[in-house]
Amino acid sequence: MFRPLEVFIGLRYTRAKRRNHFISFISLVSILGIAVGVTALITVISVMNGFDRELKQRILGMVxxxxxxxxxxxxxxxxxxxxxxxxxxxxxxxxxxxxxxxxxxxxxxxxxxxxxxxxxxxxxxxxxxxxxxxxxxxxxxxxxxxxxxxxxxxxxxxxxxxxxxxxxxxxxxxxxxxxxxxxxxxxxxxxxxxxxxxxxxxxxxxxxxxxxxxxxxxxxxxxxxxxxxxxxxxxxxxxxxxxxxxxxxxxxxxxxxxMQGHSNFFKAVAMEKKVMFLILSLIVAVAAFNLVSTLVMLVQDKQADIAILRTLGQSPASVMGTFMVQGVLVGSLGIALGVLFGVLLASNLPAIIRWVEQTFHVAFLSPDVYYISELPSELHWEDVIWITVTAFVFCTLATLYPARRAAKTEPAAALRYE
Incomplete structure (x- = not known):
């Protein structure tokens, strides 16, 4: 089956057993960090959608x-x-x-x-x-x-x-x-x-x-x-x-x-939803930029390999694409896990909260204090798509610096002490 050279080598590096196990550990941390960030973002935005739905139902029930x-x-x-x-x-x-x-x-x-x-x-x-x-x-x-x-x-x-x-x-x-x-x-x-x-x-x-x-x-x-x-x-x-x-x-x-009579409610919810999206996106961004350290160390570890590829005729752009493939693959795996767990958590959050309250005898939203006594959650697939695209953009940006650094490797300098 035909595969571009950059994809083939990038996947080969991903599957290969590395001499430096610390790089593998950092990659795992990056994947888990991205997954946790995406999960949190999907869950929180779904909860905000749930509160927005509850407000609309209660208000429209009376007006x-x-x-x-x-x-x-x-x-x-x-x-x-x-x-x-x-x-x-x-x-x-x-x-x-x-x-x-x-x-x-x-x-x-x-x-x-x-x-x-x-x-x-x-x-x-x-x-x-x-x-x-x-x-x-x-x-x-x-x-x-x-x-x-x-x-x-x-x-x-x-x-x-x-x-x-x-x-x-x-x-x-x-x-x-x-x-x-x-x-x-x-x-x-x-x-x-x-x-x-x-x-x-x-x-x-x-x-x-x-x-x-x-x-x-x-x-x-x-x-x-x-x-x-x-x-x-x-x-x-x-x-x-x-x-x-x-x-x-x-x-x-x-x-x-x-909406005219209750615009403050909905403006507050919409503003809070945007702010939470921005704040939690920073968590995803921090996790995504862990890829920078991972790929920088990988580039340093693969200096000899890069030099050999360059001497065989691989262009700097091709070398850059090779390491971008690996970074994007690690990020995509984290995003996929985050979307999976986020959708499952957001879809079952009310039932999970009820189980926790019954098991540990606690009340997160006491009906004596709050009108909305259950934590609502409403999953919107357009939000999931936006979160996925945002996380993917962060992961792609994180790969640019290490990939450019790999592309600038001089074969003679890299092979001098090999």
């Missing part, structure tokens, strides 16, 4: 992909608006809502966001019905003034299911004794736990008609939609806003998507 709000405070003829939304091929669900701020009083007082929803339509745009820990979302009946609280908000107020909560709306009524805020007594009919403090401690849900009565509105303040592709949220939302303005009139509509 919709896109929100269309009426500039004129309310959306007129909301059933027609919902029908218009469903006419868009990317829309999978649509539901009206009312959202305002309020002060809630139980045993204690706390501020919260009040969201009025239609219980039958809300599951089409959020997962709040699946986050209920007590009661059901369908317990919200128009005219009965029931309210569903986040679990931590209920603890702050000191109330539970069946208790009464007074809602103070920032709407004032003129009376003989002066202006007083509008108030209404609500009955707690359920509790939910979203796993995000923003919602568990600051959101109260009621029937939309009850919210309209409390805030003196003649319709919902907006339409929330769920799409087939959440990354198209803003573009699709803008199309829907234009359709609503054209068909229903009533001025313009403001569009917000799920």
């Amino acid at each position: 919709s992909h896109a929100t269309i709000e009426g500039v004129d405070e309310t959306v007129r003829d909301w059933p027609e608006a919902v029908k218009l939304a469903y006419a868009n091929p990317h829309v999978q669900g649509a539901a009206p809502y009312v959202e305002r701020q309020a002060m809630l009083q139980g045993v204690r007082v706390s501020g919260a966001i009040v969201r009025g929803v239609v219980p039958d339509l809300e599951p089409k745009v959020s997962d709040i019905d699946q986050r209920m820990v007590q009661g059901k979302l369908t317990d919200l009946v128009a005219g009965q003034f029931g309210i569903v609280l986040g679990k931590e908000l209920a603890m702050t107020l000191g109330v539970g299911v069946g208790d009464k909560v007074t809602v103070f709306a920032p709407e004032f009524s003129a009376t003989p004794i002066g202006a007083i805020p509008r108030t209404k007594r609500f009955t707690v009919v359920g509790l939910f736990e979203a796993g995000m403090q923003e919602y568990d401690s600051g959101l109260a849900v009621m029937q939309m008609q009850d919210a309209q009565t409390l805030y003196r509105l003649d319709g919902p303040t907006g339409i929330r939609v769920k799409l087939d592709d959440m990354f198209r949220a803003f573009a699709v939302g803008r199309e829907l806003a234009q359709d609503l303005a054209g068909r229903l009139g009533a001025g313009y509509y403001r569009v917000t998507d799920w």
Whole structure:
């Protein structure tokens, strides 16, 4: 079988038994270092992907992909608006809502966001019905003034299911004794736990008609939609806003998507992922540049062989290619082992962590402290490819200096004392 001379000699040097066993030891250390670095990089990036996925699931479980709000405070003829939304091929669900701020009083007082929803339509745009820990979302009946609280908000107020909560709306009524805020007594009919403090401690849900009565509105303040592709949220939302303005009139509509309201979360995760990639890439780079010392010693050990090859007519470029083949082969072996162990570890990390916790009776992410109590991991093959390419580039760069040094070997000087 035909093989280039550089590949043949490079592979021969790799398989040959060397007189200097220290070179073999350094090569082994280089392989293991690269493998450990690549494994760590794949695992950590997969964990960051897992946290990103958990954040998105928990946030999108409580908010919709896109929100269309009426500039004129309310959306007129909301059933027609919902029908218009469903006419868009990317829309999978649509539901009206009312959202305002309020002060809630139980045993204690706390501020919260009040969201009025239609219980039958809300599951089409959020997962709040699946986050209920007590009661059901369908317990919200128009005219009965029931309210569903986040679990931590209920603890702050000191109330539970069946208790009464007074809602103070920032709407004032003129009376003989002066202006007083509008108030209404609500009955707690359920509790939910979203796993995000923003919602568990600051959101109260009621029937939309009850919210309209409390805030003196003649319709919902907006339409929330769920799409087939959440990354198209803003573009699709803008199309829907234009359709609503054209068909229903009533001025313009403001569009917000799920990332605008929670951009800090995702920017922080994306930045941390990039920083971790850079830091762990340095570990791979240090391991890869161990190849420099390995190949430098190998070049020194093979001075006579290089001189003989040069006298037989091998060009300096060919000599350089010979040692680059050996360095790249050692690096590729380390990368292959790192990818193998990294993929296996990242794919099975949650199960491994659970086994360690059960065996040694420890808790890495205590549910009493953290909302995400299990270490998430999500392997993306595009990340594995990027890591593999990066490690290969480091290994290739590490071979350049020793290979050039071998190419500059003078045959006469190398054979003078042989």
